[in-house]
Amino acid sequence: MNLQVDIQNASGESAPDEEDIRGWISTVLSGRRSADTEISVRLVDIxxxxxLNQGYRDKSGPTNVLSFPSDLPPDLDLPLLGDIVICAPVVCDEAKSQQKILQAHWAHMTVHGTLHLLGYDHIEEDEALAMEALETEILTSLNYPCPYQGEQSKEHADA
Structure with a gap:
């Protein structure tokens, strides 16, 4: 698989190294997508x-991560998987308030957003449990702690 990740930091905040972001995405895609893949990641402010949250989800206020899977016509053979938008200040605030390692929370939001691009969701309870298990598997393989440790399930990123 040839992976191309375009990263834009429009947040005005410090963010993880671009190679870390690419590595997290690559880990998610490994074994789940064999085709060439392009993903855009945009780090934004509040x-x-x-x-975006109001316009696309009709929800007020910011959220931590949103994913926008590509919606290309079937006959258009392009490797674009979609876009991930992460709100840097929200991720930083959540990590602090939830007493999580900042780098681990960034990894979680990136993994979560990438799984959404692959079609995973957490609307239904069984979907949520499956997605949480997969996120935990991926993050622990990257030597990060379980992102849901000490939480009652159902506390998900909003993508």
Whole structure:
């Protein structure tokens, strides 16, 4: 698989190294997608995420991560998987308030967003449990702690 990740930091905040972001995405895709793949990752501020969350989900305020799977016509053979938008200030605030390692929380949001691009979801309880288990498997393989440790399931990223 040839992976191309375009990363834009429009947040004005410090963020993980681009190679870390690419590595997290590559780990998610490994064994789950064999075709060439292009993904865009945009790191945004509160204002931009609030607009996106309102415009696409009809929810007020910012969220941590949103995913936008590509919606290309079937006859258009392009490797674009989609876009992930992560709100840097929200991720930083969540990590602090939840007493999580900042790098681990960034990895979780990136993994979560990438799984959404692959069609995973957490609307139904069984879907949520499956997605949480997969996130935990991926993150622990990267030597990060379980992101749901000490939480009652159902506390998901909003993508």
């Amino acid at each position: 204002e931009e995420m609030t607009k």
